[in-house]
Amino acid sequence: MTAVGIDAVEIWTGNLKLDLPGVFAPEKGEDPEKYTKGLGLNASSFPDSYEDIVTMGANAAHRLMERKGLEPDDIGRIDVATESAFDNSKPVSTYIAGCLESVFEGDFHHANKGERKFACIAGTQSLDDAYNWIRAGRNRGRGALVIATDTALYARDDPGEATQGAGAIALYITEDPDLVTLSTEQGYGSADETDFLKPNQQFPSVDGKRSVQVYLARMREALVDYQSVAGELHLDDVRFVPFHTPFPGMVRKAAMLAYRHIIRDTAVEDELADEIGRQPRQEAFETDDEFRDALREYMDGLKETDRYQEWYAETIDPTLTIAREVGNWYTGSVHVARISALKYAVEQGEDLAGQTLAVGSYGSGAQAEIHTEIVQDGWAAEIEALNVDEQLADRYELTWDDYEEIHDAHNHDMDVDIEPMTAPDGEFVFGGWGRMGEREYEYVE
Numbered sequence: 315m316t317a318v319g320i321d322a323v324e325i326w327t328g329n330l331k332l333d334l335p336g337v338f339a340p341e342k343g344e345d346p347e348k349y350t351k352g353l354g355l356n357a358s359s360f361p362d363s364y365e366d367i368v369t370m371g372a373n374a375a376h377r378l379m380e381r382k383g384l385e386p387d388d389i390g391r392i393d394v395a396t397e398s399a400f401d402n403s404k405p406v407s408t409y410i411a412g413c414l415e416s417v418f419e420g421d422f423h424h425a426n427k428g429e430r431k432f433a434c435i436a437g438t439q440s441l442d443d444a445y446n447w448i449r450a451g452r453n454r455g456r457g458a459l460v461i462a463t464d465t466a467l468y469a470r471d472d473p474g475e476a477t478q479g480a481g482a483i484a485l486y487i488t489e490d491p492d493l494v495t496l497s498t499e500q501g502y503g504s505a506d507e508t509d510f511l512k513p514n515q516q517f518p519s520v521d522g523k524r525s526v527q528v529y530l531a532r533m534r535e536a537l538v539d540y541q542s543v544a545g546e547l548h549l550d551d552v553r554f555v556p557f558h559t560p561f562p563g564m565v566r567k568a569a570m571l572a573y574r575h576i577i578r579d580t581a582v583e584d585e586l587a588d589e590i591g592r593q594p595r596q597e598a599f600e601t602d603d604e605f606r607d608a609l610r611e612y613m614d615g616l617k618e619t620d621r622y623q624e625w626y627a628e629t630i631d632p633t634l635t636i637a638r639e640v641g642n643w644y645t646g647s648v649h650v651a652r653i654s655a656l657k658y659a660v661e662q663g664e665d666l667a668g669q670t671l672a673v674g675s676y677g678s679g680a681q682a683e684i685h686t687e688i689v690q691d692g693w694a695a696e697i698e699a700l701n702v703d704e705q706l707a708d709r710y711e712l713t714w715d716d717y718e719e720i721h722d723a724h725n726h727d728m729d730v731d732i733e734p735m736t737a738p739d740g741e742f743v744f745g746g747w748g749r750m751g752e753r754e755y756e757y758v759e
């Protein structure tokens with residue numbers, strides 16, 4: 315069976331940066347450590363006034379196509395995943411294809427284009443669609459472009475304002491890929507939940523605390539479901555676990571849950587028993603509350619063990635380095651986590667070829683998905699070609715006044731026009747409105 319997976323990846327951050335402990339926390343009267351230690355965030359990336367989901371997605375795709383020497387004729391499918399769409403009919407992928415056609419020879423008239431929506435998990439679902447299209451033999455030798463692009467903005471003074479972000483990921487999906495192949499096995503945890511939604515509104519309605527619990531519950535179901543088709547996951551068999559990362563503190567909770575689940579009834583649980591006891595089993599307790607208290611106590615102990623801390627430092631922490639600097643990119647977030655982990659491995663001089671990643675995606679509303687990926691021989695060259703450090707360093711640092719201004723400028727209910735804070739350089743920009751209310755774009759050299 316032909317292996318299918320991600321051949322190349324590119325990343326594009328919004329051009330602005332909000333320092334959370336330094337600028338945001340003091341204005342909110344909060345302890346900066348809520349951000350650095352609690353949520354695990356140093357900064358959020360923001361779009362400048364000429365940036366939106368189309369420009370960021372097109373810029374990521376443009377970089378990817380140029381770097382891989384791709385032409386429109388090589389690409390048979392363009393899917394965009396976003397939860398920040400501005401049109402209920404015309405998909406963002408058509409706008410992005412239009413941008414790309416203005417800088418490449420040829421066109422995308424032959425390409426099937428679409429838009430995927432299921433909160434943050436839509437990026438992974440688009441990856442699935444591309445995988446299935448190729449495995450079904452419908453691709454005529456062409457690859458699929460998957461773009462996850464979002465402006466994760468919340469209403470001013472909403473608790474979610476702490477976890478904003480903006481950026482895009484472009485993925486090129488092919489047979490015999492250079493980066494990773496995807497497992498056919500997948501696990502799902504999916505339920506009708508009301509934790510985070512945008513019923514015809516720009517900024518989300520969020521029950522933040524509940525959304526954290528729903529994330530954990532669905533991720534646990536997805537893990538159980540994955541193991542039911544792929545067999546037990548063993549700690550030693552998985553090198554990195556990139557999770558959907560709305561903020562790194564969320565992943566701290568998800569990782570602990572996954573670790574506890576995976577070590578149950580294994581030699582690891584036995585070896586830790588002298589130090590922290592065995593995991594509580596529901597049947598040993600008369601009430602749910604007693605069981606939950608015992609579980610909490612076990613987790614508190616587990617978190618302090620050297621064994622858990624070493625696993626976390628090696629397997630999870632490397633997936634969080636970019637998220638700490640950019641915040642939540644919704645559909646792109648789990649793909650940012652994958653890049654972070656692979657980038658860490660390049661920096662450590664580690665040879666990852668043949669190693670396994672277990673990828674945990676999540677979307678509010680709610681659904682989690684887990685699959686595994688095998689790192690391919692060409693991975694290091696692909697990751698070394700990224701310029702993410704340069705992009706992060708080049709962002710303009712917002713003052714508090716700038717932040718208020720740019721948030722208003724992106725608020726669809728406000729009519730605020732501001733001067734850009736950065737000068738576009740070799741990128742697509744929003745150029746204004748067309749006669750039917752469509753957005754127009756141009757490429758700035």
Ligand SMILES: CC(=O)CC(=O)SCCNC(=O)CCNC(=O)[C@H](O)C(C)(C)COP(=O)(O)OP(=O)(O)OC[C@H]1O[C@@H](n2cnc3c(N)ncnc32)[C@H](O)[C@@H]1OP(=O)(O)O
Pocket residue numbers: 345346347348349351352353434473474475476477510520521522523525526529558559560561563564642644676677678
């Ligand atoms: C949105 C998606 O992308 C989909 C999802 O994943 S849903 C799951 C995630 N949900 C979201 O991202 C929703 C949007 N965000 C929010 O609603 C909120 O920002 C939030 C719920 C994440 C945080 O809410 P908050 O009330 O502002 O923060 P709060 O809970 O007080 O503090 C956050 C953490 O910092 C810790 N903290 C607070 N002050 C601290 C300090 N001075 N020092 C150290 N830690 C501190 C808190 O203890 C807490 O950690 P724990 O959860 O481990 O206890």
